[in-house]
Amino acid sequence: MAPHTQQLTRPAVRLRELTRSFDTRTVLDGIDLDIPAGQFVALLGHSGSGKSTLLRAVAGLDHEVAGSGQLTAPERVSVVFQDSRLLPWRRVLDNVLLGLDGKEAARKGRAALAEVGLEGRERAWPSELSGGEAQRAALARSLVREPELLLADEPFGALDALTRIKMHSLLRELWEHHRPSVLLVTHDVDEAIVLADRVLVLERGRIGLDLTIDRPHPRSYRDPLLGEYRERLLAALGVTEDHQ
Amino acid sequence: MTAVTTTAAVPVTVAEERPQVRRRRRLSPGRRLPATRLAGPLLLLALWAAASAAGRLDTGAIPAPWTVLESGVHLWTDGTLSNDILTSLQRAGSGFAIGLTAGVVLALASGLSRTGEALIDGTVQLNRAIPTLGLIPLFILWLGIGETFKIAIIAIVVYIPIYLNTHAALSGIDHRFVELAEVQGLSKFQFIRQIVIPGALPGFFVGLRLGVTGSWLGLVVLEQINATSGLGYMMFQAQNYGQSDVILVGLLIYGVFGLISDSAVRLVERRVLSWRRTLSS
Numbered sequence: 001m002a003p004h005t006q007q008l009t010r011p012a013v014r015l016r017e018l019t020r021s022f023d024t025r026t027v028l029d030g031i032d033l034d035i036p037a038g039q040f041v042a043l044l045g046h047s048g049s050g051k052s053t054l055l056r057a058v059a060g061l062d063h064e065v066a067g068s069g070q071l072t073a074p075e076r077v078s079v080v081f082q083d084s085r086l087l088p089w090r091r092v093l094d095n096v097l098l099g100l101d102g103k104e105a106a107r108k109g110r111a112a113l114a115e116v117g118l119e120g121r122e123r124a125w126p127s128e129l130s131g132g133e134a135q136r137a138a139l140a141r142s143l144v145r146e147p148e149l150l151l152a153d154e155p156f157g158a159l160d161a162l163t164r165i166k167m168h169s170l171l172r173e174l175w176e177h178h179r180p181s182v183l184l185v186t187h188d189v190d191e192a193i194v195l196a197d198r199v200l201v202l203e204r205g206r207i208g209l210d211l212t213i214d215r216p217h218p219r220s221y222r223d224p225l226l227g228e229y230r231e232r233l234l235a236a237l238g239v240t241e242d243h244q
Numbered sequence: 245m246t247a248v249t250t251t252a253a254v255p256v257t258v259a260e261e262r263p264q265v266r267r268r269r270r271l272s273p274g275r276r277l278p279a280t281r282l283a284g285p286l287l288l289l290a291l292w293a294a295a296s297a298a299g300r301l302d303t304g305a306i307p308a309p310w311t312v313l314e315s316g317v318h319l320w321t322d323g324t325l326s327n328d329i330l331t332s333l334q335r336a337g338s339g340f341a342i343g344l345t346a347g348v349v350l351a352l353a354s355g356l357s358r359t360g361e362a363l364i365d366g367t368v369q370l371n372r373a374i375p376t377l378g379l380i381p382l383f384i385l386w387l388g389i390g391e392t393f394k395i396a397i398i399a400i401v402v403y404i405p406i407y408l409n410t411h412a413a414l415s416g417i418d419h420r421f422v423e424l425a426e427v428q429g430l431s432k433f434q435f436i437r438q439i440v441i442p443g444a445l446p447g448f449f450v451g452l453r454l455g456v457t458g459s460w461l462g463l464v465v466l467e468q469i470n471a472t473s474g475l476g477y478m479m480f481q482a483q484n485y486g487q488s489d490v491i492l493v494g495l496l497i498y499g500v501f502g503l504i505s506d507s508a509v510r511l512v513e514r515r516v517l518s519w520r521r522t523l524s525s
Contacts, residue, residue, distance in 0.1 A: 061423060087424075098428050
């Protein structure tokens with residue numbers, strides 16, 4: 001059931017006693033976490049539970065946040081944000097290549113765009129893309145650097161439901177192909193269950209639940225066995241379903 | 245069978261009965277008409293010519309367009325006009341170039357570092373509060389009544405709007421793009437070249453257009469008060485001899501230069517900012 005055990009040997013991300021606080025409020029309260037190389041992890045939590053703070057800490061983006069603890073992450077880290085964050089003054093391909101130079105990079109950029117289904121849109125302006133297309137371009141931008149760790153902060157939160165389903169399978173496909181470690185921050189329990197092999201629930205600054213989801217891919221939202229996971233996760237989030 | 249025939253007939257009547265969908269009232273000004281920018285000036289010129297031809301204007305105060313043209317040609321063949329134009333262009337050009345450079349350099353220094361901001365921004369704001377033309381007497385004392393003080397005044401008139409608008413655009417750059425640059429591992433230099441400068445360009449162009457207009461404005465004032473050559477000097481002399489046609493020649497040339505330089509900036513702006521879609525496109 002674990003087809004990539006050989007890749008799980010060395011942890012890609014390692015957090016020890018990670019603490020982050022804003023003013024007097026402690027947001028992350030001594031987190032210990034190992035993410036093995038190549039693992040697809042989803043991080044769930046209420047809004048304000050600190051999931052974005054954790055992701056930003058791993059990304060090294062929390063410049064003015066007080067905190068302590070140990071944190072190791074791979075050299076090549078890419079981040080996908082909730083908004084596509086394409087620079088409006090650069091064409092799509094140039095956005096994908098932001099920070100890279102050379103012919104070889106351009107070739108990789110075109111390949112990455114083709115991989116996310118944006119072949120032929122290299123010369124388009126970001127303002128000409130739909131929301132889903134823009135987010136695909138953002139995925140291409142993160143892939144082209146061949147990340148060892150892909151951090152995604154609610155990357156599909158701003159998309160409509162249909163586009164989101166398509167993006168789920170695209171993200172999973174891309175992961176199968178490139179095998180980076182993934183830390184996907186989301187508030188959508190179904191998204192976490194369908195995509196990830198391991199789901200963490202962040203609660204009051206600590207990891208309240210660490211759940212391995214041992215079901216084959218591609219997964220369906222209607223898979224009854226996933227319902228069990230859903231209930232456990234919802235319970236950990238303090239939500240009870242009263243349809244039963 | 246009857247049902248089939250009725251349904252076949254229905255769509256036609258429905259299409260006739262239902263009110264057609266009316267397009268919403270358009271709120272943007274609509275497509276631009278060709279060469280409309282010239283329509284107003286041309287109309288004004290036509291009115292002027294018509295009034296002159298009808299003898300309704302005092303030729304001593306407002307000579308006819310053709311008289312102005314004649315004087316212009318006469319002054320040109322004389323060699324005095326070309327000389328005056330050249331002098332004026334040199335002044336405006338040098339002042340503008342210095343002001344442009346100073347405005348951009350100061351805006352970058354102030355927008356990109358906190359030390360720069362502390363040293364520069366307040367000083368420029370102070371400078372802005374002083375009417376630049378009020379500095380003329382002081383600058384004459386410092387720099388003499390030659391070319392230097394004129395160019396200095398024009399440079400100040402130009403640099404202020406360029407600095408203000410570029411600096412505002414720089415400080416307004418979306419923080420999310422800064423974060424993106426960090427994630428993508430951009431160097432400070434790449435960050436400035438690929439994110440800061442393109443992001444500040446729209447503001448810079450607003451300042452540039454104000455600066456171009458300002459350089460002509462400064463020129464007119466300087467040449468009318470403190471000059472021994474140039475277009476303004478020519479007009480000042482004409483005033484002494486009551487040659488209103490020569491004054492109008494000077495004004496027209498100022499106007500044409502202003503129009504040309506503004507159009508040039510617009511053209512460059514449209515090229516450089518082609519990614520923008522606004523009301524004007």
